[in-house]
Amino acid sequence: MENDDIEHAARLILASQYVVGLTGAGVSVESSIRPFRGPDGLWTEYGEPPMDGYQHFLADPKTSWEQRIKREGYARELYETLMKAKPNPAHYALAGLEEMGILRSLITQNVDNLHRAAGNRKIAEIHGNFSKLRCIQCNSRYEPEEISLEILPPRCPRCNGIVKSDTVMFGEPIPVDVLEICQDEASKCDCMLLVGTSAFVYPAAGFPLQVKGKEGILIEVNLYETEITSSCNISFRGKAGEVLPRLVEGIKVKLQESGSSP
């Protein structure tokens, strides 16, 4: 990572009108959350969940809920890990950028709630949030303590629809309200920060392409080269928790030079 690149990235970000972040598993991994896939993946160890998990849920939501409450295998390990996980310097850097009025919003593929814990407020969670529940009929989100589990499956207090975990299952469509926010943000965005995501899985993969298509800026932070690297204006190879705090410092320096403090 060269200082010149940090300076260049800071300049591009400050010259942009609408900066949006897109984050993926790489950011979570730096908070010691195991990835699903790869050599150390949870699913590599416990086996992949069924690709039609949502259809199983719809066919028998009561049994799905009973299994969820028991939490066996990887579900237990994942839940315990997520409950303990804390934001890392990458999360705090992104929260700082939002507070400075530079980052307009964040689209994340992560379900771990850590962006919210770090202080970001405008977040679209494409794959949901493990700490919340959601009605599959009206998309209302609930804290777990708001929903009684005495009768399974639990029902939505607003519309009596079936309530499930907010985490998007295999085979489940991305909730339309979240997808609309993402599309709206991507259409306004002229500079996207791609952090810890290979931007390989749709719909997330479409957003940087959309920004690129209208000659917007793409800045990538990833340990590895990705499919999108060659399309990026700048690509940092490194840990998000090291690159992003330096980028925030670089932006602050530029703002001081130009006499406007954040």
Ligand SMILES: [Zn+2]
């Ligand atoms: Zn409902």
